[in-house]
Amino acid sequence: MSDTSDTSAIDPTVIAELTRLRESIDNIDAAVVHMLAERFKCTQQVGVLKAEHQLPPADPAREARQIARLRELAESAKLDPAFAEKLLNFIIAEVIRHHETIADGAR
Numbered sequence: 001m002s003d004t005s006d007t008s009a010i011d012p013t014v015i016a017e018l019t020r021l022r023e024s025i026d027n028i029d030a031a032v033v034h035m036l037a038e039r040f041k042c043t044q045q046v047g048v049l050k051a052e053h054q055l056p057p058a059d060p061a062r063e064a065r066q067i068a069r070l071r072e073l074a075e076s077a078k079l080d081p082a083f084a085e086k087l088l089n090f091i092i093a094e095v096i097r098h099h100e101t102i103a104d105g106a107r
């Protein structure tokens with residue numbers, strides 16, 4: 001498979017543009033990781049609260065509201081709403097798994 005690691009035959013202005021874009025991608029990826037870490041800190045606290053008060057790990061009504069909201073945000077940001085929904089569902093599944101683990105530990 002070909003990649004862009006051998007730059008000898010590529011126009012230097014193209015390399016410079018690729019490097020500039022990749023630096024932005026690196027910054028965005030770092031922001032995504034930090035934002036996800038903050039989100040999981042909050043959801044962990046929700047999991048503890050739920051376990052302490054015998055509330056179920058999942059809240060499908062809240063999930064449905066969030067998915068509808070995220071789909072609207074995605075559309076206005078010109079991001080594929082189906083992708084936004086898939087991503088949120090992936091994250092929520094992990095959160096629910098954490099909440100189940102917290103609840104199991106509290107029993």
Ligand SMILES: C=C(O[C@@H]1C=C(C(=O)O)C=C[C@H]1O)C(=O)O
Pocket residue numbers: 043046057058059060062063066091092095096
């Ligand atoms: C974080 C919560 O727990 C679960 C995870 C959610 C999420 O990650 O957004 C939403 C609803 C719940 O199924 C919550 O109830 O708010």
